[in-house]
Amino acid sequence: MKRLLLFLVMVLILVLAACGNSDTASVAGMNESQxxxxxxxxxxxxxxxxxxxxxxxxxxxxxxxxxxxxxxxxxxxxxxxxxxxxxxxxxxxxxxxxxxxxxxxxxxxxxxxxxxxxxxxxxxxxxxxxxxxxxxxxxxxxxxxxxxxxxxxxxxxxTSFVLQYNSKEVTKPPLDLQELTAWVKANPGRFTYPDVADFTGDAFVRQIIYAQNPEKTFTKAPTKSDRVKAYTYLQSLAPYLWREGKTYPKTLQELDQLYAQGQVDFTMGFNERRALPFMEDGTFPKTTRTFAFDNGALTNxxxxxxxxxxxxxxxxxxxxxxxxxxxxxxxxxxxxxxxxxxxxxxxxxxxxxxxxxxxxGKTGNQFYNSWQALDEFPDTTAEAIQKEWSQYVYP
CATH class of the missing domain: 3.40.190.10 (Periplasmic binding protein-like II)
Structure with a gap:
């Protein structure tokens, strides 16, 4: 009798387990119609x-x-x-x-x-x-x-990593780091980028690494030396950034808001068409245009x-x-x-x-220039940037 009772209990447990996870168990091997x-x-x-x-x-x-x-x-x-x-x-x-x-x-x-x-x-x-x-x-x-x-x-x-700018305020966007440096120093407080804890801020640093090595083909992750070179460059810009580089927008949304309010003249992000819906609904100025650095744009x-x-x-x-x-x-x-x-x-x-x-996919005259696609780095690069950036860039 005890064996029979134990058997029935085990059967009941198996049935309940199958019922509780019936959808998961049954999906394997199903075709589209099923x-x-x-x-x-x-x-x-x-x-x-x-x-x-x-x-x-x-x-x-x-x-x-x-x-x-x-x-x-x-x-x-x-x-x-x-x-x-x-x-x-x-x-x-x-x-x-x-x-x-x-x-x-x-x-x-x-x-x-x-x-x-x-x-x-x-x-x-x-x-x-x-x-x-x-x-x-x-x-x-x-x-x-x-x-x-x-x-x-x-x-x-x-998508590709690109920058947006207000063409009413910026006659010609900077297409390399030499031009970016000159513009930022001539227009203090009008440029910034998100903290690297935000995906877009991290991507901007990766884009800088590519821009500093226009002739280099990365077959593996950038070295620490490559990363430090980028941090050093960004540190040199910091005093001329929004709020003198003492703080950074925490998210892309915050940077977009600064741009929409006219506090800065640039924003950025993955998706080369991202500005167009914002222009259509009035969030971004109608004079917004999009560009990438002339050595290419991170694409993923x-x-x-x-x-x-x-x-x-x-x-x-x-x-x-x-x-x-x-x-x-x-x-x-x-x-x-x-x-x-x-x-x-x-x-x-x-x-x-x-x-x-x-x-x-039509974009009209939204794009200032065309660009080649640059392969995304292995994710170990993003992890390293998130750990290292603040040690070099914050005053």
């Missing part, structure tokens, strides 16, 4: 940086209603800095939480490496995202800032992935596949929406879609 069927009626929690109102509006006003109408999926955007939701995932991992609060994440570079190394991601996902094989540029699926992707994330967008991709303990893997895969569709990518490319570069191979599309992408 995933869509499984996704119906589900809610996907999308954790993403929320510092850009145009990006937020794209998700809320375009993506969310479309995935609801097409797949009966409720998409909830959860704004949170990437580092914070990585910490949240890590806390859930340490606590052994199998039913997670996070489903879909927007991630890349250093944060992808941290998530991957700590087993915070779902695993290999791109085989079950048809648009990755069908439409995405395969060159973007191999490495993310030097880290092997191994099918754990899907390329969502591709950003990605979508899934939490290791997502409760909705099928629905998350369906949402990612939609975000990589022609319709979603063409809308995202529109300069009136987000202006984010596409990861799709447009030359393989139908003539109709090629025409749509060409129209969506």
């Amino acid at each position: 995933l869509k069927q499984e996704a119906k009626g589900k809610t996907v929690h999308f954790y993403m940086w929320g510092g850009d109102k145009n990006i937020n509006a794209y998700i809320d006003n375009f993506v969310t209603p479309n995935v609801k109408n097409k797949y009966d999926i409720t998409l909830k955007r959860i704004p949170m800095d990437t580092e914070k939701f990585i910490q949240k995932l890590n806390s859930e991992k340490q606590a052994g939480k199998k039913d997670g609060s996070i489903d879909l994440v927007w991630i890349n570079g250093q944060n992808f490496k941290i998530a991957k190394d700590n087993h915070l991601l779902y695993g290999k996902i791109t085989e079950q995202i048809p648009n990755v094989a069908k439409l995405v540029d395969p060159r973007l699926t191999k490495k993310d800032a030097g880290n092997a992707i191994e099918e754990m994330e899907a390329p969502w967008g591709k 991709a950003h990605y979508l992935s899934m939490a290791f303990n997502t409760q909705q893997p099928a629905a998350s895969l369906v949402v990612i596949n939609y975000l990589l569709s022609e319709a979603a990518q063409a809308e995202k490319l529109k300069t009136s929406v987000w202006g984010d570069g596409t990861t799709l191979l447009t030359e393989q599309m139908s003539p109709d879609w090629q025409a749509r992408f060409k129209a969506a």
Whole structure:
């Protein structure tokens, strides 16, 4: 009798465990049709940086209603800095939480490496995202800032690091460091960049390293000597920066606000079309233009992935596949929406879609110059800059 009772208890435990994780267990091997069927009626929690109102509006006003109408999926955007939701995932991992609060994440570079190394991601996902094989540029699926992707994330967008300036106040933008030095010293207080704790500030330092070595091809991470050379240069500019370089904007949003208020004449960031939506809605001056240093612009991709303990893997895969569709990518490319570069191979599309992408990507006379793409450094460079910069740059 005791053996029978023990057997029944064990069976019950196994059944309950299977029911509690039925969606996760059943998603392996599902085809597109099965995933869509499984996704119906589900809610996907999308954790993403929320510092850009145009990006937020794209998700809320375009993506969310479309995935609801097409797949009966409720998409909830959860704004949170990437580092914070990585910490949240890590806390859930340490606590052994199998039913997670996070489903879909927007991630890349250093944060992808941290998530991957700590087993915070779902695993290999791109085989079950048809648009990755069908439409995405395969060159973007191999490495993310030097880290092997191994099918754990899907390329969502591709951008270049550029600067914006007010052409009413700046006749000719500085295209190299000699010109930047001359302009900053002639116009004290009118230029700055974010603290390197912010992704954009860190990227600006990496861009300076490239600008100091215009003839060098980096086949590996810059050396400490390369980094110190950049810090020394930035230290020489500090007395002529906004607030004499005694403090820096904490985030790109703060720098954008300074620029919008006319306190500085430049802002910057990844995404060469980023200024256009801000110009359209009146945030930035209509006289804003965009440029890159003449030796090139850092270029990288950003990605979508899934939490290791997502409760909705099928629905998350369906949402990612939609975000990589022609319709979603063409809308995202529109300069009136987000202006984010596409990861799709447009030359393989139908003539109709090629025409749509060409129209969506028009920038008019926004670009002061053209530039070549510079490969992003391995993420160890960003980590080093975050540790070292303040030791050299702060007075």
